[in-house]
Amino acid sequence: MPNAVVESWKEIWIKDKELNRKYTADFEVYEQNSQKGKKSEVEIFIAID
Structure with a gap:
């Protein structure tokens, strides 16, 4: 997961x-989906203009 x-x-x-x-x-x-091994998910939010 960290590499992903x-x-x-x-x-x-x-x-x-x-x-x-x-x-900014x-x-x-x-969340819970980040603890599912190869099927893990993490949401990344970035500020845009």
């Missing part, structure tokens, strides 16, 4: 300009 989150952030960083990020508040949400 890192890989997702790498994809976001590559698309910084395309996404028009504001850098980015966060990750780890």
Whole structure:
């Protein structure tokens, strides 16, 4: 799971300009679905303009 989150952030960083990020508040949400092994899910929220 940690590697999947890192890989997702790498994809976001590559698309910084395309996404028009504001850098005011980015966060990750780890709920019950984040504890399901290979089927885990984490939500990543980024501030955009």
